[in-house]
Amino acid sequence: MSDELPPDATVAAKLATYVRAGGVITPLITLLVAFLIGGLAVLITGHDPIATYKAIFNGTGLNWLFPWTSAQDRTIAALNLQQTLIVTTPLILTGLAVAFAFRCGLFNIGGQGQYVVGGIGAVWVGQAFAGMPSVLHITLAILTGVVFGAIWAGIAGLLKALAGTNEVISTIMLNWIAIWTGSYLFNLGGPLQNTNPAQKDVPVSNDVAASAKLPVFWGDPQLQGLHIGLFIALAALLVFWVLLNRTTLGFEVRAVGFNPDAAASSGISVARNYIVVMAICGAFAGLAGTLDVLGWQFRIAVNDIQINQLGFFGIAVALLGRNTAVGTFFSALLFGGLITGTSVRNLDPNVFEPALATNLTYIIQGLVVLLVSTDVLVIWLWQLRRRRRTVPA
Amino acid sequence: MTPKRLGWAGIALGFLAFFIAVPPIMLRSIVPIVVVAAAGVVVGVLAVRGGERRLGYGAIVAGVLGLGGGYAATRSGEANLEQVVVWGALLASTLRYATPLTLGALGGLFSERSGVINIALEGMMLMGAFFGAWGADVTGSWVGGIAVALVAGALFAGLHALFAITFRADQIVSGTALNLLAVGITGYMYVAIYGDQGTPDDLPAVPDVSLPIKSVPLLGDVFGQLNLLVWVALAMVLVTWVIVFRTPGGLRLRSAGENPLAAETAGLSVVRTRYLAVMTSGALAALGGAFLSIGFVHTFSQNMTAGRGFIALAALIFGRWRPGTALAATLLFGFGSALAQRLPVFSPSGAVLFQALPYVLTLIAVTGLIGRSIPPAALGRPLPKS
Numbered sequence: 001m002s003d004e005l006p007p008d009a010t011v012a013a014k015l016a017t018y019v020r021a022g023g024v025i026t027p028l029i030t031l032l033v034a035f036l037i038g039g040l041a042v043l044i045t046g047h048d049p050i051a052t053y054k055a056i057f058n059g060t061g062l063n064w065l066f067p068w069t070s071a072q073d074r075t076i077a078a079l080n081l082q083q084t085l086i087v088t089t090p091l092i093l094t095g096l097a098v099a100f101a102f103r104c105g106l107f108n109i110g111g112q113g114q115y116v117v118g119g120i121g122a123v124w125v126g127q128a129f130a131g132m133p134s135v136l137h138i139t140l141a142i143l144t145g146v147v148f149g150a151i152w153a154g155i156a157g158l159l160k161a162l163a164g165t166n167e168v169i170s171t172i173m174l175n176w177i178a179i180w181t182g183s184y185l186f187n188l189g190g191p192l193q194n195t196n197p198a199q200k201d202v203p204v205s206n207d208v209a210a211s212a213k214l215p216v217f218w219g220d221p222q223l224q225g226l227h228i229g230l231f232i233a234l235a236a237l238l239v240f241w242v243l244l245n246r247t248t249l250g251f252e253v254r255a256v257g258f259n260p261d262a263a264a265s266s267g268i269s270v271a272r273n274y275i276v277v278m279a280i281c282g283a284f285a286g287l288a289g290t291l292d293v294l295g296w297q298f299r300i301a302v303n304d305i306q307i308n309q310l311g312f313f314g315i316a317v318a319l320l321g322r323n324t325a326v327g328t329f330f331s332a333l334l335f336g337g338l339i340t341g342t343s344v345r346n347l348d349p350n351v352f353e354p355a356l357a358t359n360l361t362y363i364i365q366g367l368v369v370l371l372v373s374t375d376v377l378v379i380w381l382w383q384l385r386r387r388r389r390t391v392p393a
Numbered sequence: 394m395t396p397k398r399l400g401w402a403g404i405a406l407g408f409l410a411f412f413i414a415v416p417p418i419m420l421r422s423i424v425p426i427v428v429v430a431a432a433g434v435v436v437g438v439l440a441v442r443g444g445e446r447r448l449g450y451g452a453i454v455a456g457v458l459g460l461g462g463g464y465a466a467t468r469s470g471e472a473n474l475e476q477v478v479v480w481g482a483l484l485a486s487t488l489r490y491a492t493p494l495t496l497g498a499l500g501g502l503f504s505e506r507s508g509v510i511n512i513a514l515e516g517m518m519l520m521g522a523f524f525g526a527w528g529a530d531v532t533g534s535w536v537g538g539i540a541v542a543l544v545a546g547a548l549f550a551g552l553h554a555l556f557a558i559t560f561r562a563d564q565i566v567s568g569t570a571l572n573l574l575a576v577g578i579t580g581y582m583y584v585a586i587y588g589d590q591g592t593p594d595d596l597p598a599v600p601d602v603s604l605p606i607k608s609v610p611l612l613g614d615v616f617g618q619l620n621l622l623v624w625v626a627l628a629m630v631l632v633t634w635v636i637v638f639r640t641p642g643g644l645r646l647r648s649a650g651e652n653p654l655a656a657e658t659a660g661l662s663v664v665r666t667r668y669l670a671v672m673t674s675g676a677l678a679a680l681g682g683a684f685l686s687i688g689f690v691h692t693f694s695q696n697m698t699a700g701r702g703f704i705a706l707a708a709l710i711f712g713r714w715r716p717g718t719a720l721a722a723t724l725l726f727g728f729g730s731a732l733a734q735r736l737p738v739f740s741p742s743g744a745v746l747f748q749a750l751p752y753v754l755t756l757i758a759v760t761g762l763i764g765r766s767i768p769p770a771a772l773g774r775p776l777p778k779s
Contacts, residue, residue: 041581045585107565107566109512109565109569159756159759159760162760163760165759165760166759168512168565169710169755169759170756170759170760172512172703172706173703173707173752173753173755173756173759174752174756176700176703176704176749176752177749177752177753177756179700180745180746180748180749180752181746181749183745183748184745184746184749187745190745306699312573315569316573319566353584355584356581356584356585358580359576359577359578359580359581359584359695360577360581361577362573362574362576362577362580362581363574363577363578363581364577365573365577366570366571366572366573366574366575366576366577367570367574368570369566369567369569369570369573370552370556370567370570370571370574372566373556373562373563373566373567373570374556374560374561374562374567
């Protein structure tokens with residue numbers, strides 16, 4: 001079986017093969033299988049899977065794009081779509097944080113911690129300096145969040161470069177250190193707990209000042225309309241693509257990803273690449289946390305830190321998107337839609353309980369990652385294509 | 394004295410510095426604490442100079458921590474101290490907090506010693522927590538709950554084995570997938586079966602073991618009234634050590650993790666060994682989870698493991714993939730949790746920060762600052778296909 005990948009191939013090399021082998025088809029089949037199994041779970045609990053998926057889809061607001069949607073439905077769909085895109089924004093960025101590391105042969109499980117740390121930085125700057133000019137305040141808050149995230153992930157890169165510490169272990173540990181540190185900062189008596197005497201017993205930060213809030217460009221700012229963070233995330237996608245495909249750094253990153261030994265012997269500093277790449281990943285994830293704070297949350301509660309999963313979702317986003325810019329966008333949109341469509345606010349409880357549907361999202365997410373983890377599906381498709389190619393000859 | 398003994402003596406002095414500052418001795422002056430802690434640091438430095446880096450640095454850290462803890466204790470009120478530091482209760486709850494971690498770490502040990510990375514301990518534990526509660530509810534007995542948890546954990550781990558070993562998937566990716574899946578599966582079933590009500594109040598619980606040593610000072614308070622699973626966890630440490638390091642099966646297990654090709658050449662089925670190891674791993678982690686739901690809090694709530702599987706993984710790495718040292722690590726982390734539980738008397742937010750301690754210590758351990766933790770040689774490598 002010469003089609004088998006060598007067992008010690010790096011993750012990046014494997015994924016490159018997947019892209020060549022399956023193109024856009026394998027992610028689609030992966031999704032199909034995941035949704036089928038999810039539908040089975042819906043069926044077992046005595047609900048209609050097709051009606052359920054339809055209700056979830058309508059909850060995402062993506063039906064806004066269809067020309068046949070009636071004007072009345074369109075108003076609701078617009079509100080839903082704004083929510084979906086609000087969730088898509090951080091997912092694009094946490095996805096990029098995982099994808100960029102993968103391209104260098106690194107596995108960044110630390111997106112969650114970097115997201116939390118970025119949010120902390122943003123809320124810290126955002127709640128101070130009231131009265132600063134808005135553009136300046138927003139820029140400063142974003143920069144702080146990005147730098148916080150970059151430093152947090154940079155620790156893992158530094159440890160890998162200096163001591164050879166496995167980045168998987170260090171990023172897992174850094175995740176939990178970030179989560180508990182964040183819980184400490186905003187807890188009762190913590191250094192960043194709110195200074196409002198009426199909220200003395202609430203473990204939540206101060207609100208960010210009005211001058212640090214991102215402008216809303218679609219929908220009502222009072223009703224959590226869509227903020228301009230979406231464009232920042234889209235710009236990050238472009239940065240990711242250019243950085244990876246059109247710069248020396250990107251070339252080195254990909255070279256290290258395919259084979260660190262070969263890269264090292266051709267004069268590339270592997271250690272430096274590990275540090276820089278992890279810092280960039282952290283910058284993406286930190287930006288995700290920042291945009292959530294400045295765009296719609298405006299404060300961080302201890303509960304948010306404990307419950308939020310957007311950083312972990314980034315792993316599924318990147319894997320399903322095959323670590324490419326375009327793929328990351330579409331899978332972020334997919335998971336953003338799933339999260340919004342199954343939320344208490346958007347799913348019709350008469351069709352399917354939102355509490356169940358939220359967990360359905362986790363199941364589908366887990367299945368996607370599980371199916372992507374193996375090359376069986378890909379190798380099988382590859383062989384199928386080869387056979388088709390060789391038969392007529 | 395050998396450097397190794399010096400190192401241990403330094404660590405002991407560091408602890409002593411803290412110990413004399415709290416009840417029952419409770420010295421109110423900082424001077425003796427500084428003297429003892431400084432002695433610990435000096436002895437640690439001597440040990441490092443003598444070539445015993447790991448224990449020596451450990452002694453230095455223990456001395457600094459002892460000084461910090463002791464200083465904090467002399468600055469706080471005597472009444473508060475009496476309330477927080479009740480050694481009997483503190484050590485008993487250390488054992489209680491350490492139990493799920495110990496079982497999880499032992500589970501991880503089986504899997505990782507056989508060469509399969511297991512970052513899915515968290516998910517396996519969560520499965521055990523739910524299925525333990527559900528099994529106990531359905532069968533009406535805690536024995537049934539444990540049995541269901543063990544089977545569910547083993548089957549769930551079998552999925553990891555299927556992907557990691559047979560399909561030769563990336564083990565970290567499939568482990569991550571399992572963690573995500575476990576949250577979804579347990580949450581889905583929990584909502585579907587129990588809805589808003591939650592698990593019933595009369596959920597059968599794993600019984601406590603009452604020993605007739607109540608009147609013995611300290612020992613009676615610590616060991617007199619412990620859950621059965623606490624004892625099982627302690628026994629499993631010994632059992633695991635015997636199996637892994639003193640039986641032919643254990644030798645096979647370790648050879649699959651160190652040099653699978655050589656093991657295969659010697660006629661051993663690496664695939665079968667790894668399957669068995671991973672499924673054992675799942676069963677043990679699930680037992681740890683079941684302790685949480687039907688041994689400790691007597692209810693299940695969504696995502697109730699809350700990172701304990703990762704602390705278990707941390708303990709395994711911190712304990713260098715050995716049962717005894719892993720137990721020591723879980724006891725250390727358990728003591729941290731037990732102390733954090735009582736600290737809110739002083740500062741609620743400070744107690745929260747304490748929860749990060751296991752992760753910080755592990756991060757330091759894996760960087761090699763205090764002696765490197767070296768994993769099994771073939772960890773994460775699938776067997777090449779012939």
